[in-house]
Amino acid sequence: QSVLTQPPSASGTSGQRVAISCSGSSSNIGTNSLNWYYHLPGTAPKLLIYNNNQRPSGVPDRFSGSKSGTSASLAISGLQAEDEADYYCAAWDNSLNGWVFGGGTKLTVL
Amino acid sequence: EVQVLESGGGLVQPGGSLRLSCVGSGFTFSGYAMSWVRQAPGKGLEWVSAISDSGSHTYYAKSVKGRFTISRDNSKNTQYLQMNSLRAEDTAIYLCAKDLGGGAAFDVWGQGTVVTVSS
Numbered sequence: 527q528s529v530l531t532q533p534p535s536a537s538g539t540s541g542q543r544v545a546i547s548c549s550g551s552s553s554n555i556g557t558n559s560l561n562w563y564y565h566l567p568g569t570a571p572k573l574l575i576y577n578n579n580q581r582p583s584g585v586p587d588r589f590s591g592s593k594s595g596t597s598a599s600l601a602i603s604g605l606q607a608e609d610e611a612d613y614y615c616a617a618w619d620n621s622l623n624g625w626v627f628g629g630g631t632k633l634t635v636l
Numbered sequence: 637e638v639q640v641l642e643s644g645g646g647l648v649q650p651g652g653s654l655r656l657s658c659v660g661s662g663f664t665f666s667g668y669a670m671s672w673v674r675q676a677p678g679k680g681l682e683w684v685s686a687i688s689d690s691g692s693h694t695y696y697a698k699s700v701k702g703r704f705t706i707s708r709d710n711s712k713n714t715q716y717l718q719m720n721s722l723r724a725e726d727t728a729i730y731l732c733a734k735d736l737g738g739g740a741a742f743d744v745w746g747q748g749t750v751v752t753v754s755s
């Protein structure tokens with residue numbers, strides 16, 4: 527059972543917009559920044575969004591993040607085949623004194 | 637190019653030990669905190685341990701505290717994860733991750749090294 531809660535799966539058609547949610551508590555998302563990672567199993571994960579809504583250089587502006595209270599959301603617009611991957615949210619947890627991840631959301635592009 | 641490269645994985649019996657290494661290149665290693673994250677077969681990412689840039693502060697997930705020890709040698713641009721009293725549930729791909737700065741996020745990841753705990 528992950529500390530942060532994500533839907534196990536999401537899907538959309540090419541060109542569509544999809545959103546993935548991440549829910550936590552006051553000790554993690556409610557107090558600290560939220561990050562999103564893209565991961566294809568067997569490869570190195572990639573930082574997509576940091577500090578709730580900041581994109582590292584090289585990440586397309588089709589990816590955007592938002593946070594409100596103890597929840598956050600990753601939105602992907604103009605869905606492309608290469609977006610098919612696992613997406614994880616993560617935040618520092620002050621009670622656990624460590625990083626916590628969501629269980630991951632497998633995105634399928636139909 | 638900024639990158640990190642893990643090594644040291646392998647097959648070990650329950651109760652055994654293993655030491656993982658992660659070498660960083662293309663950045664000032666001593667200026668960044670580092671972490672280990674693992675992914676068990678069919679499961680999601682799980683943070684394992686972190687160490688501050690100087691090595692003076694260390695942090696552990698509850699699942700490994702007391703069994704795993706993180707350390708670093710900045711003169712060798714390397715961090716380590718000493719894993720003792722290994723259990724079957726420690727079987728996973730262990731990934732090395734570099735901190736973005738200020739404890740913000742993990743901006744550089746390795747592809748991982750596989751640890752299998754089995755008799």
